[in-house]
Amino acid sequence: MRIAVAGATGVVGRYVVAAARERGHDVVELTRAAGVDLTTETAAGVLEERLAGVAAVVDTTNISTQRRGAAEAFFGNVTRHLLAAEQTAGVGHHVALSIVGIDHIGLGYYAGKKLQERLVALGPVPWSILRATQFHEFAEQVLGFARVGPVSLVPQMLSQPVAAREVGDALVDVVEAGPSGLAPDLAGPERLQMVDLARRVSEAHGLGRRVVGVPVPGASGRAMRGGALTPAAGGPRGSVTFEEWLAGA
Template identity: 55%
Template sequence: MKVAVAGGTGLVGRYVVEELTAGGHEPVVLARARGVDLLTGAGLDAALAGAEAVVDVSNLQTTGAGRSIAFFEKAGRNLSGSCARAGVRHHVLLSIVGIERVPFGYYQGKLRQEEVLAQDGEVPWTVLRATQFHEFAQQVLERFPGPLAVVPRMRTQPVAAREVARHLVGLVLGPPQGMAPELAGPQVEEMTDMVRRLLKAQGRRRLLLPVKLPGATGRAMAGGGNLPTGPGPRGTRTFDAWLAGNGVHDPVEGG
């Protein structure tokens, strides 16, 4: 099966491409580095020619609501339109657990992306919401270079990015489900503790400053707004197992 992967050069996207290839399928990467621009639509129709399905794991580096909404709405409309013209039978989107409960700027764009797919798209679809990846702890550190690292107070149930990719491939090869059961990791973690253990595994010393984000966003993050609320698939690789398996060297992208 020919499956297009939007964001196929990113962390999860690369794993999706690997899983598809290992299964004997034909992945096609949709990325600017491959001549495809989701925002302008350039190259989309040509890249999707003959594709039976699409996995969208595209991402944007921002925390602002305005930029996030603008990107995901525009990119989502372009991708949905091109999928319809190409006769794609199944469009799978990766989203985030808790985005309707945590009023974080980036999450507002992901919500709009889901809405565009569900309301405006002509192709049968599946949305998989997953929790933060194990790599998220490294992303937090990289946002604050220097001796002091500001770490948001946040409860999460992190999952291995490779397990997310494997689950996405299973979904795209099956029938459309609409909103699929949420995917999370095997255990709940505190972000400050995750960052501390990451630094120890890397042999680095940083002063950590745990901070509760202001307003409703901070209350929701600290109170478990990013945790799954119902039953669903659970990954098996813990954060500590990821660290022990040299996960500290994995590439990082997105939020």
């Protein structure tokens, strides 16, 4: 099967590419480095060319922003451009990676992901959406969200982190299964506090950060602290623990 991967060099995208190739699939990488800027109108013509003969597109693109306008503009533009080109090229399956629990969080980035899901579900291409919890790598990323000298302010939240490699494998499973709508939530094996994970990353990597947990205000913050970003029902679970990932497993 020929599979196109948007965001093919990203945290999860590179694992989708590796897993797909290991299973014998032909992979088309959709990245800026490969000449495809999915955020611009000019992407349309290039995309239609690249999607010739493609059976499925996996969208793992991402943006680092907490602003609602920027998040909605990014995920909206990328999704609209992909779906339009897929329809023209005759692609039969669009697979999007999303986040467990976003229905309960009103913050800016999550608004962008919710828009992405709506566009996919209402779009012209048969679809699947896989929601996953935060990746193990997220604990390192949050150390840089808000920094004051040697102090990192980390949002208080209950998480069930999963290895990005396992998310990549799961996305290829979804591709191979065919269009299935909203797939069961994917999470890691342990429920853990993000502040603790950030501290462990700082210590393990010798970063010397002082990690201070900060409650996100309002209903979204309460939901995050209460575990809204962890699965509420059964579903697939990764096997790689945070400690194993941190040790390089």
